[in-house]
Amino acid sequence: MKRKYIIWIHVAVWILLILNHTVPIFQHNAFHSFKDLPHSFGLFIKYLLCEVGFCSITALCFYSNYLFVAPQLFVKRNYFKAVLYIVLILLALICWRYIVEFWFFKPVLGFDNYRGRPVTAEYYISNIFYYYFPAYFIYGIIYFFAENWYRTKQLEQELQKEQAAAELTFLRSQINPHFLFNSINDIYSLTYQRSDQAPVALLKLSEILRYMLREGKDDFMLLQSEIKYLENVIELQRISAKGNAYIDFTVEGYVGNQKIATLLFIAFVENAFKHGVLTDAANPVKMHLQATNDRLQFTISNKKNNDQKDKTGGIGLNNVRRRLLLMYPGKHNLAINEDAEFYTVNLELQLT
Structure with missing residues (x-):
């Protein structure tokens, strides 16, 4: 399959995931920060942008593991570099999540994911490590294997x-x-x-x-x-x-x-x-x-x-x-x- 088609498939999948999350929470007005706002197109855009922000964190976790960790683990067998990439990815996720939530959600959308509660570095690290990283690390690995299997089959057929x-x-x-x-x-x-x-x-x-x-x-x-x-x-x-x-x-x-x-x-x-x-x-x-x-x-x-x-x-x-x-x-x-x-x-x- 041509690379441009693969890119469009990825874009389509992420759009579907964002809409699948956005529509239900918008219908129930589930975010506390928006509970006093009336249902409107503007409110839908706020919910949509919130989900785009959250999905950007999961996408960063997914693609970084797929592009950097999986090749080191299963192709090059360079375990030291794989561990190094994992540490760097965790740090990148923490920094990106902080930027999304405190530089975009709060000042631009008026959305406070923590309802005014203070957020400690320990919470950020543990939440990223236990919630985002395991699931999307596994998804990245699975996709890496699936793509390599497909490419191998294609190469075999072409050969x-x-x-x-x-x-x-x-x-x-x-x-x-x-x-x-x-x-x-x-x-x-x-x-x-x-x-x-x-x-x-x-x-x-x-x-x-x-x-x-x-x-x-x-x-x-x-x-x-x-x-x-x-x-x-x-x-x-x-x-x-x-x-x-x-x-x-x-x-x-x-x-x-x-x-x-x-x-x-x-x-x-x-x-x-x-x-x-x-x-x-x-x-x-x-x-x-x-x-x-x-x-x-x-x-x-x-x-x-x-x-x-x-x-x-x-x-x-x-x-x-x-x-x-x-x-x-x-x-x-x-x-x-x-x-x-x-x-x-x-x-x-x-x-x-």
Whole structure:
């Protein structure tokens, strides 16, 4: 909470306390010094100023203990300085109370808190020590602990947000080199084979990288932009495979202004391209995206390439699992099913 709001809350609390004390005693005309005065707005102001004076004493006790004693006792563990502050606060309270009662109440308001009785230093000291100090000393300590607990929680939350943001940035930085490495290898193969598709593939890669560099840096992007990105990736794969890649990508439902985590599907797609069979027309890689205004389902399945020597899964799937936990906590369901022949991923997201 911002400091200015805390200050206004304190002001509001003290105003409520003053009014809560003022109204009842004014209604009953409880002060002996004012008993002969008729009820009027002027009398109410006198009562109000008396309560402001009394509250200034309690506020001095409360804030001085909160600001000076509590930090020395519970943070710095400097007990000597804490005791010194307590003695100084007691002296300050005695002096301030004397100023309020004998320099303001009596000459300005005509209010005598002691009905003409003499006041000794012993009475002042004992009254301050036994009445004001214990209660408001405890209140100051309680408030000190409450405020420090709240600040600690805030710092923990801010630290968690910063760590999550840093982790997301790191995870996204892993996506780009991973995809770039695979695509350059494919284009290199086309170039090595002197394929006429090499320039087209290079241009398609340029479009993909333009999206990744300009728009993929954001945490969220329009769903339609992500779909276009996937379509470009698929087309690049088809070019790299010389038209022998059988990939079915269908989109169903409403695709409008929904936003989705940037580059979220690419790990699943790359995994299917890397470990799946793309050349079997009877068992193509199937990708299906179904969307509504607030929900999305993405399914991808591929026939497993059991003859492939490289069985490592890389960082892609672990990466996307972590991103889902950070960006869709409690709002996603990721199911990965694998049997002897097929590998299927089903991802459901709640978008709002």
